[in-house]
Structures are given as C-alpha cells and as structure tokens.
Amino acid sequence: MKTLSLFDKMNSQPYYERLEEWKKETGKKIIGCWGLYVPEEMIHALDILPVILFNGREPITLGAQHWQSYMCGPVRGVTDLACKGKLDFLDGMVIHDCCHEIRGSVDIIKLNAHNIKYIKPIWFPKILKQKQTKQRLLEELKKLKGSLEDFWGKEITVDALHRSIEIYNENSDLMAELYEMRRRHPGIMKAGQMQHIILAGMQMPKEEHNQLLKDLLSEIRTDSFSEDERVKIILSGSLCGEMPEEILDIIEDVGGCVVDDDLYVGSRYFLTRVSDGNDPLEALADRYIDMVPPCPTTQDPSNDLGQYLVNMVEKSRAGGIINIITKFCEAHCHIYPWVRYACRDAGIPELLIETEHEVTSFDPIKTRIQAFVELIKGE
Amino acid sequence: MEEQRKRYNRLKCTAQISGMMDKFYEDIRRAPSEGRKVCWCVGASPFEILAAQDVASFHTENQAARISAGQEHMYYIDKAEKEGWPTDTCSYTRINVGSALYIVEGQWREDHERYRVPKPDFIWAGNTCPAMVQWADSLRRIFDVPMFGVDCPFIYDDDDETYMKTVEYTRSQLQDFITFIEENTGRPYNWDALNNIVFGRMRRIAEIRAEIDELCKRKPAIMSAFDQMIAMGPYNQLRNQELVEFYEEMLLEIKDRVKNGIVALPDEKYRLMWRGNFPWYAVGKMSRWMAPQDICLATSGYGFGGVGPHARGLFPPDGFGTDDDPLTFIAWNVTTRGYTRTLDFKMREEVHEYVDGYEIDGAILHSPRSCRPWSMQEYDMAKLIEKRYGIPVAVIEADHTDPRYYNEASVDLKLQALIEIIKERKG
Numbered sequence: 042m043k044t045l046s047l048f049d050k051m052n053s054q055p056y057y058e059r060l061e062e063w064k065k066e067t068g069k070k071i072i073g074c075w076g077l078y079v080p081e082e083m084i085h086a087l088d089i090l091p092v093i094l095f096n097g098r099e100p101i102t103l104g105a106q107h108w109q110s111y112m113c114g115p116v117r118g119v120t121d122l123a124c125k126g127k128l129d130f131l132d133g134m135v136i137h138d139c140c141h142e143i144r145g146s147v148d149i150i151k152l153n154a155h156n157i158k159y160i161k162p163i164w165f166p167k168i169l170k171q172k173q174t175k176q177r178l179l180e181e182l183k184k185l186k187g188s189l190e191d192f193w194g195k196e197i198t199v200d201a202l203h204r205s206i207e208i209y210n211e212n213s214d215l216m217a218e219l220y221e222m223r224r225r226h227p228g229i230m231k232a233g234q235m236q237h238i239i240l241a242g243m244q245m246p247k248e249e250h251n252q253l254l255k256d257l258l259s260e261i262r263t264d265s266f267s268e269d270e271r272v273k274i275i276l277s278g279s280l281c282g283e284m285p286e287e288i289l290d291i292i293e294d295v296g297g298c299v300v301d302d303d304l305y306v307g308s309r310y311f312l313t314r315v316s317d318g319n320d321p322l323e324a325l326a327d328r329y330i331d332m333v334p335p336c337p338t339t340q341d342p343s344n345d346l347g348q349y350l351v352n353m354v355e356k357s358r359a360g361g362i363i364n365i366i367t368k369f370c371e372a373h374c375h376i377y378p379w380v381r382y383a384c385r386d387a388g389i390p391e392l393l394i395e396t397e398h399e400v401t402s403f404d405p406i407k408t409r410i411q412a413f414v415e416l417i418k419g420e
Numbered sequence: 421m422e423e424q425r426k427r428y429n430r431l432k433c434t435a436q437i438s439g440m441m442d443k444f445y446e447d448i449r450r451a452p453s454e455g456r457k458v459c460w461c462v463g464a465s466p467f468e469i470l471a472a473q474d475v476a477s478f479h480t481e482n483q484a485a486r487i488s489a490g491q492e493h494m495y496y497i498d499k500a501e502k503e504g505w506p507t508d509t510c511s512y513t514r515i516n517v518g519s520a521l522y523i524v525e526g527q528w529r530e531d532h533e534r535y536r537v538p539k540p541d542f543i544w545a546g547n548t549c550p551a552m553v554q555w556a557d558s559l560r561r562i563f564d565v566p567m568f569g570v571d572c573p574f575i576y577d578d579d580d581e582t583y584m585k586t587v588e589y590t591r592s593q594l595q596d597f598i599t600f601i602e603e604n605t606g607r608p609y610n611w612d613a614l615n616n617i618v619f620g621r622m623r624r625i626a627e628i629r630a631e632i633d634e635l636c637k638r639k640p641a642i643m644s645a646f647d648q649m650i651a652m653g654p655y656n657q658l659r660n661q662e663l664v665e666f667y668e669e670m671l672l673e674i675k676d677r678v679k680n681g682i683v684a685l686p687d688e689k690y691r692l693m694w695r696g697n698f699p700w701y702a703v704g705k706m707s708r709w710m711a712p713q714d715i716c717l718a719t720s721g722y723g724f725g726g727v728g729p730h731a732r733g734l735f736p737p738d739g740f741g742t743d744d745d746p747l748t749f750i751a752w753n754v755t756t757r758g759y760t761r762t763l764d765f766k767m768r769e770e771v772h773e774y775v776d777g778y779e780i781d782g783a784i785l786h787s788p789r790s791c792r793p794w795s796m797q798e799y800d801m802a803k804l805i806e807k808r809y810g811i812p813v814a815v816i817e818a819d820h821t822d823p824r825y826y827n828e829a830s831v832d833l834k835l836q837a838l839i840e841i842i843k844e845r846k847g
Contacts, residue, residue: 106799107799107800108799109787109789109795109798109799109817111508111789111795111817112792112795112796138574139550140550140792141549141550141551141792141793141796142792142796144574144796145792145796145797147576147762148762148763148764148797148800149763149797149800152763152800153800162574162576164573164574164576166571166573167547167550167553167571168547168553168569168571171569171571171593171596172596173571173589173592173593174571177571177573177589337554338550340553340554340557340569342557342560366506368508369508370508371508371509371510371551371790371792372550372551372554374505374506374508374509375505375509375513375551375554375555375557375558376554377504377505377506378503378504378505378558379558379561381504382504393506395506
C-alpha cells in the first residue's frame with residue numbers, strides 16, 4: 042500500500058528534524074503541544090500548525106540535569122530536547138498541566154530553553170463533574186485564546202474555530218473508520234504501522250492527514266483477509282508517549298495481534314469528537330468534560346476506565362488486555378489497580394508492562410508477553 | 421568519645437506530642453460508637469470546617485507518616501502493592517490504601533491498634549497535588565462512601581487578579597462542601613463553631629507562630645527543625661483548645677530558653693535548612709548524625725504551619741480587606757501553598773525566607789522518589805540557590821515513607837560532602 046509506506050517513511054526520521062524541514066519549506070509557524078489535552082483546534086484556527094511533542098528516541102543527557110531518573114521518560118525527554126535546542130524550531134509551546142511533572146516542566150523549560158519565545162501553561166479542572174467545572178474550564182479556554190491572540194496579533198474568529206473543529210472532527214471520523222476496519226480485519230496492518238499513522242497525524246496539518254487517510258482507506262482491500270487466527274489483544278495506556286515499537290512487534294511475533302487500543306498514540310487521541318454547537322469554546326470545554334476514554338489524570342466516577350476497557354474487549358472479542366504504564370506515571374499508577382480488579386471480575390486476562398525511555402533489553406518483556414499469549418490460547 | 425554523645429537539646433513540650441497524637445487517634449476510633457461521623461482527609465484539608473461540625477477527621481498522610489515513624493510501613497506497603505498499586509505510587513498512598521484494604525477485609529492486626537482508624541463515612545480530597553483526588557477516589561471505591569474533592573488550580577500567573585480568583589474558586593467549592601457535610605451529618609452547619617475555631621483558636625496560633633518564628637531565627641538556634649517537624653503533627657489536624665494550649669506552652673518554653681540562654685545545640689557551628697517532606701523512618705538517624713558534628717538543622721518549611729506567606733497558617737500577611745469570612749481564609753490556606761506555585765514564587769517567598777531569615781550555611785533538598793510535588797524542579801532550585809545565595813546545596817534522593825529508596829551510604833556521602841564544602845568556606 043503506497044500510503045502506508047509513506048507513513049512508515051515519515052516515522053523513520055526524528056520528528057523535530059522533519060518538522061524543521063517542513064517549516065523551511067512552507068514558511069509556516071509551529072506550536073508544540075505538550076501535555077494530554079491542549080485544544081489544538083484553537084492553534085489551528087490561527088493558521089499555525091499545532092504538533093504534539095514527544096520524547097525523542099535518543100539518549101537523555103541534558104534532561105538528566107533537570108530531572109531525577111525516577112521521573113517519566115516523556116517529561117525527561119521533552120525537557121532534554123528543549124534544553125538541547127532541538128525544539129528551537131518551535132514558535133511557541135502550549136503546555137497542559139495534566140500531571141505534576143508536566144507542571145514542573147513549565148518553569149524548567151522556561152529557564153533553560155531560551156529560544157522558545159512563547160510558553161503558555163494551561164490548567165484544566167481535574168474533577169470533571171463538579172458544579173463549577175465547566176465555567177472554570179471556559180475561563181481557562183478564554184484565557185488561552187486571549188493569550189494566543191495577543192502574542193500573534195490576530196483574532197481567533199468564531200468562524201475559523203468552527204472550521205478547525207470541523208477539520209479535526211473529520212480526522213476523528215476517518216481514524217474511527219480505520220479502527221473499525223482493523224477490528225474486523227486486524228491483519229490490515231501491523232500495530233507499529235497504526236502508530237506511525239497516528240504519530241504522523243499528530244505532527245502534520247490535519248487537512249493533509251485527512252487526505253492521506255482517505256487514500257489509505259481506499260487502498261485497503263479487506264476482502265483479501267480471511268478469519269484471523271491470532272490471539273486478539275487490546276493495549277491500553279502509554280500516556281504522553283509512543284509505544285516502543287519493539288513491544289508492538291513482539292506481540293505479533295509471539296502470535297498475537299492488536300485488534301483495538303486505548304493508547305495515547307492511539308484511540309485516546311481521536312475518539313472524542315467535538316460536538317460543534319453555536320459556541321465553539323463551549324464545545325471544546327464539553328469535549329474535555331465528556332471525554333470518551335476515561336483518563337487517569339481526571340476524576341469522574343461516571344466514566345470508569347476498567348469498565349470502559351471491559352466493554353472494549355467485548356466489542357472486539359479480544360482475548361486479553363495489556364496495560365502499558367509509562368514508568369513513573371503516577372496518575373496511571375493510581376487507576377491501574379481498578380482496571381486490574383475490573384478485568385479480574387470480568388474474567389479477562391490482563392498483563393501489566395511498564396515502559397521506560399531507557400530499555401536495556403526487551404527479552405524479559407518478550408517472555409512475559411509470550412506467556413500471556415500462550416495463556417490466552419490455552420483458555 | 422565526648423563528641424559522640426552530643427544530642428539536640430529537645431524542647432520539653434514536644435515530649436507530649438506522641439501522647440497528644442495517641443489521644444487524637446483514640447478519639448477518632450471512639451467516634452462511631454459516639455454517633456459522630458468519620459472523614460478521611462487526603463491532601464490539603466480544611467480541618468476547621470470538619471471540626472466545627474464535630475466530624476472526626478484525620479489526615480491520611482499523617483496516618484502514613486505515623487506508621488512509618490513506628491517502622492511498620494512495609495506491612496501496609498506490601499498489601500497495597502500485592503493488590504496492584506505500583507511501586508511508583510506515592511508511598512503515603514500505598515501505606516494508607518494498604519490500611520484501608522486491611523480494614524475492609526476485617527484483617528486488622530491486634531498489635532497495630534494505635535494505627536487503626538474507623539471506616540470513613542465520607543472522604544475529602546484537596547487536589548493541590550493532582551494525585552490526591554485519585555488517591556481519595558480509591559478510598560471512595562474501597563469503602564463505597566461519598567467523596568468530596570476540591571480542585572486547586574495551579575497559579576501560573578503570579579498577579580493579584582489570578583490569585584484572588586483562585587481563592588474565590590476554592591471558596592465556592594468549600595461552600596458546596598458545607599452543603600455536602602450538612603447532607604452527610606444530617607444537621608445544619610455550625611457556623612458559630614467555625615468562626616470560633618478560625619478567628620479564636622487559629623488566629624491565636626497564628627500569633628504564637630509568628631512569635632516563635634522570630635525567636636527561631638536567633639543564633640545559635642533556640643529549637644531545631646527536628647522539633648519543628650514533630651510539632652507539625654498536631655497542627656496539621658487538631659483544632660481543639662488543647663492545640664492552642666500546647667502552642668502556648670511551647671512559646672513559653674522558647675521564651676524561657678531565650679531568657680536562660682538555652683539553645684538547641686550549644687556548640688552550633690553550621691546551620692542548615694531542609695526543604696521537602698521528611699524520610700520519617702530516618703529522622704532519628706539523621707539527627708544523631710548531625711548533632712555530634714555541631715550541625716544544626718535550623719529550619720524547614722515542612723515544620724508546623726508552613727513557610728513564607730503561609731507561616732501564619734490561615735492568615736495571610738496582607739489580609740484580604742475583609743476579616744469576617746472564615747471560608748475565604750481557609751480557601752486561601754488550602755489553595756495557594758507551594759504545591760500549586762511556580763518555581764519563581766517558591767524561590768521568592770519560601771527559599772528566601774529560610775536562607776535570609778535564618779542565615780543558613782547550606783541547604784538540604786529532599787527529593788522523595790514517590791512524591792512529585794516535592795521532588796520536581798529540585799535540581800534547578802539547587803542551582804538557583806547556589807547562584808543567588810552562594811551557599812552549597814545537597815539534593816538527597818530518598819522517599820518520605822518507603823525506606824527501600826533510602827540509601828544510607830549515599831545520603832551520608834552527600835551530607836558529608838555538603839559539610840566539607842561549608843567548612844572549607846567558613847574556615
């Protein structure tokens with residue numbers, strides 16, 4: 042498939058290098074989005090490219106001067122790239138403080154990455170279903186809007202915001218279609234390739250990504266896929282970071298296949314569409330408050346992650362769940378036991394893998410995943 | 421050998437604290453049989469509000485610290501980890517959740533009676549650290565009881581408008597908490613009692629604290645930070661008259677020390693500050709290491725009351741222009757502390773107060789592995805302190821209540837190196 046190999050190719054280059062080249066070619070501006078829920082549409086409406094920032098795939102050196110080794114890879118890694126000057130191509134950064142480490146990174150990046158001229162942290166309520174939540178969230182969104190407008194001397198009009206929301210919603214719909222296809226025919230692509238597609242979408246204009254997705258969807262001929270005999274697995278987690286592709290390959294090497302996911306670089310990114318009403322800011326606030334995948338960084342007893350994953354397993358007829366905790370992600374640590382209880386109660390096999398930026402060997406992980414897949418096969 | 425026997429001259433009144441805390445927890449244990457409701461409080465907590473309605477409430481962090489100081493932490497940590505709480509979860513959480521799991525399973529150890537607390541009727545969460553609401557949510561699920569959380573915004577913009585808006589936002593949530601308490605206790609809220617606690621007891625303690633603070637700046641130090649940190653236990657939870665009496669007695673003893681020239685360490689040579697929470701299981705060891713070398717741990721923001729603008733508890737130095745609304749004071753205290761403030765604020769309002777006010781020779785920054793609010797930014801803070809004040813800093817990596825992360829040899833080495841640098845500089 043032509044388009045699929047295009048995504049693979051994009052993924053082979055460090056993202057900051059690719060974006061720097063893109064910027065030179067197009068002369069356009071780029072804002073880095075750091076933290077789980079930056080409302081990208083608002084940046085897009087200014088005709089600036091919002092890109093999701095990740096830790097690089099290189100050793101963390103300068104970042105280690107600012108963070109203890111027991112802070113998560115994404116926080117240490119993004120700080121590292123910023124301090125090394127590898128994010129100097131950014132025209133600005135918007136940081137959503139979804140956890141305490143990301144909060145802390147605001148000052149550290151401000152102090153040590155002088156070439157990024159605009160750094161705007163935003164706080165969103167963590168308790169989602171309180172009387173005050175929406176009002177407060179709207180105030181925060183208005184503050185961000187005002188700050189962006191002031192810095193770039195340009196108004197974010199209601200029309201422009203509506204248009205951006207529409208483009209992002211179209212992206213959600215196309216991704217959902219692709220995921221539905223994978224649920225029916227997990228063999229349409231490797232899990233690593235699905236990650237390439239989403240990563241690309243997080244770091245290129247959505248209009249172009251939408252076109253590529255349309256091309257890809259028309260290229261995929263599902264009639265050539267017969268019933269998949271592999272063990273169907275669901276992945277959940279890996280917050281703020283991409284999955285090490287080696288792990289995705291291991292799952293497939295030992296006879297499993299990823300049939301659906303609740304990964305950050307996965308369905309978590311696109312599942313919540315914005316219900317575009319009259320007031321786009323209100324719509325963006327509602328998107329956060331009524332997010333579809335329950336988030337470990339927020340609290341909402343009416344939306345339980347364990348139950349959500351059990352439902353996902355049932356919908357895709359998966360054999361088990363592998364929970365991926367980005368090592369040292371405290372938010373995920375607090376919610377994980379409840380996912381484990383939910384799986385146990387529903388009789389769903391579950392495995393926990395913690396991923397680190399620095400991996401010395403994938404062998405122990407392979408052994409565990411292999412045993413897990415065998416266990417499901419045996420049932 | 422003479423040197424080895426040197427010890428900190430502890431304030432006599434601090435000997436009562438253990439008994440006070442035992443009594444406090446005994447009172448909590450009695451609450452259900454006396455028909456009083458029980459609230460477990462996670463994070464920054466408005467004990468004034470709960471005490472005024474006669475709700476028996478305690479700080480889950482304190483229960484964990486108490487278990488750790490009694491060296492019994494691993495029994496509870498193991499339980500939580502066995503149930504799935506990963507080792508990177510806050511160790512206070514793991515201890516407290518471990519205890520909650522033992523309670524619901526009816527598996528409490530008889531010899532751990534002093535750590536036992538009754539099942540909660542409801543839960544409070546003060547979300548200054550975003551993990552607090554997750555911790556409280558786990559307790560809600562374990563006990564199947566209602567929970568009330570207050571969301572505390574991080575104050576990125578240090579201007580007056582943002583600051584007052586934040587206080588007002590917290591205040592409006594506290595107002596809802598009052599309704600929640602009324603619903604859960606089945607009677608109207610006792611505003612008179614709240615006014616008495618806030619504007620009577622807590623204001624008096626703020627005055628005492630201000631006096632103690634000034635006296636503590638003397639050289640040599642009147643009391644060590646080890647005494648200050650122990651004095652924090654009652655302050656963090658008790659809101660009764662006994663608390664006021666205790667601090668009155670503490671003030672008298674300190675004044676008496678001034679009069680009679682009694683100090684914490686007679687041969688004090690080096691003065692250090694401590695930032696961060698304490699590795700409770702290692703506090704004794706650390707004080708026994710410092711005293712023989714004439715090192716005085718002179719101050720710590722983790723002592724009773726807080727530091728900088730929060731040193732006087734509920735009462736900000738500049739007031740609010742209004743002094744009759746207890747909820748505004750409580751909102752201010754709950755929501756504007758260092759946990760939700762920028763590095764610039766912490767350097768300006770907290771670090772400066774220690775270094776300048778207490779004439780410190782060196783600083784220890786404790787970086788607890790499982791507590792992000794304290795450990796984040798510490799490397800940058802260390803560099804800023806060294807640069808601005810010219811004093812050496814040791815960042816020690818350990819944990820508040822998980823001793824598996826306390827490497828004694830490494831901590832000793834870092835502290836020894838800190839002292840050597842200070843000696844070199846002071847001559």
